[in-house]
Amino acid sequence: MHSSLTRAQNVFGFFTTVAFVVAALVAASDYFAARDPSADVKVGTVQVYVLPLLFPFPSPLSTQHRRGLRSQSSLGAFCLP
Numbered sequence: 118m119h120s121s122l123t124r125a126q127n128v129f130g131f132f133t134t135v136a137f138v139v140a141a142l143v144a145a146s147d148y149f150a151a152r153d154p155s156a157d158v159k160v161g162t163v164q165v166y167v168l169p170l171l172f173p174f175p176s177p178l179s180t181q182h183r184r185g186l187r188s189q190s191s192l193g194a195f196c197l198p
Contacts, residue, residue, distance in 0.1 A: 119127075
């Protein structure tokens with residue numbers, strides 16, 4: 118007699134084998150499909166939206182940043198005074 122654990126392991130092994138065989142058949146069927154893809158891409162008007170940061174950093178070109186007069190907020194992000 119087999120225990121319940123042995124029976125569960127055998128069922129799991131059987132279903133794993135069936136899943137592997139089905140996956141192998143699906144992968145093998147890819148070789149029989151036609152390989153002539155085609156596409157047509159048309160680019161229209163493109164709009165880009167820039168959202169401001171929640172905690173903005175100073176611009177590296179700002180005069181206060183270059184002079185070292187920046188202050189640090191309580192959250193650790195650098196911002197202009």
